[in-house]
Amino acid sequence: MVNYRYLGNSGLKISEITYGNWLTHGSQVENDAATACVRAALDAGISTFDTADVYANTKAEQVLGDALKGERRESLEIFTKVYWPTGPGGPNDTGLSRKHIMESIDGSLTRLGTDYVDLYQAHRYDTETPLEETMQAFADIVRQGKALYIGVSEWTADQIRAGHALSKELGFQLISSQPQYSMLWRVIEEEVVPTSAELGISQIVWSPVAQGVLTGKYAPGAELPAGSRATDEKGGANMIKRFLDDDVLRRVQELKPVADELDLSLAQLAVAWVLQNDNVAAALIGASRPEQVAENVKASGVVIPEELLTKIDTILGGVVERDPGKTAETAPKGRVA
Template identity: 80%
Template sequence: MDFRYLGNSGLKISEITYGNWLTHGSQVENDAATACVRAALDCGISTFDTADVYANTKAETVLGEALKGERRESLEIFTKVYWPTGPGGKNDTGLSRKHIMESINGSLTRLQTDYVDLYQAHRYDTETPLEETMQAFADVVRQGKALYIGVSEWTADQIRAGHALAKDLGIQLISSQPQYSMLWRVIEGEVVPACEELGISQIVWSPIAQGILTGKYKPGQAPPEGSRATDDKGGADMIKRFMDDELLTRVQKLQPIADEAGLTMAQLAIAWVLQNDNVAAALVGASRPEQVESNVKAAGVKLEASAMAAIDEALGDVVVRDPAQTAANSPKTRVA
């Protein structure tokens, strides 16, 4: 496993980070989820990312149980706050001081730890003053409940404003967690340049584009049984944007490029995001331990310039690059 610094901090994280969104507590039974976490640890992954909203807090509980007994100082545990949890009451969502303070305590209990290494704003809250949010995060850090602060799916302007307030408050905002893959490159135009300037790294989710970049979804064919595209617990909704025959046809053209590099298509997709110097880690999930063992082989891979160019040529105009998509895919009002 290779490790990278997160932002301009001294914190190192594994460049393949294990994430349990859409799996632990929902798609995958607890025993299988624990086996995946054990496989991640065996492969050298030390960084684990979750969120309170995943399976309505159950994912944090599963991860906490799976990591129990490990040396805490050898792990980097990340979680997030914003989306509705619990019964979804009027204050069970957003980035108000009330919700942040209550949420961090709940997350720590479920994760069975005294602190998280990174506490992230899961989205931008348009209904809470940013000053209130950042002050609450600063207090969480000063209380020793989180070491660093991050954000997820914030625009470049939102990141700049949050970073400025964090700096004034004496805390470190060091990460951004956006969607990023060969097919979804919307952060490259504005978010990445802003983060490079501010000393913020990307921890990217969905580097395999919800499984599309594995090549298992064929144009003109029904999705494989048991795949994410057939999951009615959230997976199918997330992947449907990519379920287009022209796009799937383009993706099939990546197979010879992967073969030439000696990689599976999934490994090629993960290695591709890690070629971006502003990316500290690629988030990968799994429903089976062997998926973890395969994906981790993308760590440390350096793709030739010719391979990068061939990928661009193969995918052509199905790639989404519009920076406005970050804002377009974020909630305009607080979700209840």
Template identity: 75%
Template sequence: MDYRFLGASGLKITEITFGNWLTHGSQVDNDVATACVNAALDAGITTFDTADVYANGVAEQVLGAALKTRRRESLEVFTKVYWPVGPKGPNDTGLSRKHIMEGINGSLRRLQMDYIDLYQAHRFDHDTPLEETIAAFADVVRSGKALYIGVSEWNAEQLRAGQELAKSAGFSLVSNQPQYSALWRVIEAQVVPASQELGISQVVWSPMAQGVLSGKYLPGKPAPAGSRATDEKGGMNTIARLMDATVLERVQKLRPIAAELGLAMSQLAIAWVLQNPNVASAIIGASRPEQVAENVLASGVVIPPEMMADIDAALGDSIERDPAKTTSPEQRPA
């Protein structure tokens, strides 16, 4: 497993991160979730990503229990704050000082840890002054409850404004967590150049486009039993926009490219995002330990430029590039 620096910081993280969105506390039983975490550790992954909103805190609990016996200093644990949690009262959401301070304490309690390596703003909060948010994050860092601060799905303008305030407050934003895949490239035109300028890395989610780039969804065929597209607990909704016949047909054109590189389709998808030098890590999830063992083989893969061009040609106009699609809710979610 290869490591990369996170932004302009001195922190190294594994270039593949294990994440538990839509799995721990919802799609899979706790014993299977623990087995997946152990498979990640066995494969050399030391970086783990979660959020307080995942299964309303249960995902953090499951991850914390799974990592409890491991040496804390050998792990990099990330979590996030913003979306409604708990009983979802008026202050159980957003990036106010109150919610950030209560959020970090709740996450530490559920994870059974003394500190978080990376604490992330899960979206931009239009209802809270940015100065208040950044000042609260500065206090979280000074308290030792989080070592680094990152964001998720912030646009270029928000990153610049946030970094300016952060540096004035004595710390830096080191990461952004956007959706990014060979099919979803909305960060490339504006977010990536701004991030390179500001010393911010991308830790990307959905590098396999919700599993579509694994090639398992065939045009004109029913979705495989047990797949995300058949999950009525939430997975079906997240993947719906990608279950388009044209998209699925174009994805199948990647199969010979993967075969030429000696890769599974899922490995090709993960390796593709890691070709971007601004990407520090790609987040993978798993509902079975063997998925982890397969996907980590994308680490260290180099895709030649001509084959990157072949991927572009195969996917064609199914690629989404509109930078305006990096968005956060205009009002704090209830």
């Protein structure tokens, strides 16, 4: 069964393995299979579910809401996000303006079949809306009881600091950051993590298995497995391509003895690795089959000895991306229509 951790400097506990439905529900996976995965997550003790309005253009929220129907609401932590374009893509169907936020939260609650979300997250930083406007809208949503806490995703350390200062001024809690983080992608370690730790914010990390590369299923020089993320033209292939380098794939294969020593699969090792970071509250995992959920949960509670952490660093060497500037570099420079 999964362990639980506090989210930021709050009293909210979440499952350290959190179920996310990006690139699966409403897109890659049929609804019955998606529901089976959610049931497997609940059976494994996962109580925290993360989605976003943009996933499958709102369909993912609907699928998750349907899958959780009948569950005791108080026993769940449901997270969603706002920023990316939804609906027909009109000029106000994107970003973090007050209009888009206030309309989006109501749409998300309807699709999820709930009166409130436990965490409402800014899915990216909006360079075209004053931060004060965004944070005031979040403050009002919290006061209306539509969200209990507020978080951000892929914000830089400076943006997090500015948002946190305004949240304190406006009387609500900014408690989380949701960045990409894995053995191969460590760009948050130099700036985002220390800033967050100082401010009482913790990380809910996505892609702990680096889009599937850290599962070891992609072999150097081999053809891409049929039906894998790397062959998915709906978005998965574009996200994974940065890791599909033969040197990266060879080094991942060399992690197998480390995983064996801990009696873990490579995927479990990858999830357990991100959870060794004290500032990480949860690792987001997705699934297309229920058995994948059961396997990933085995990473919960694992302690990787220091000598093996050092060995992992030695094996991966220079293929690890550590540049903190990548957070800003990969962020949208303006609203995406």
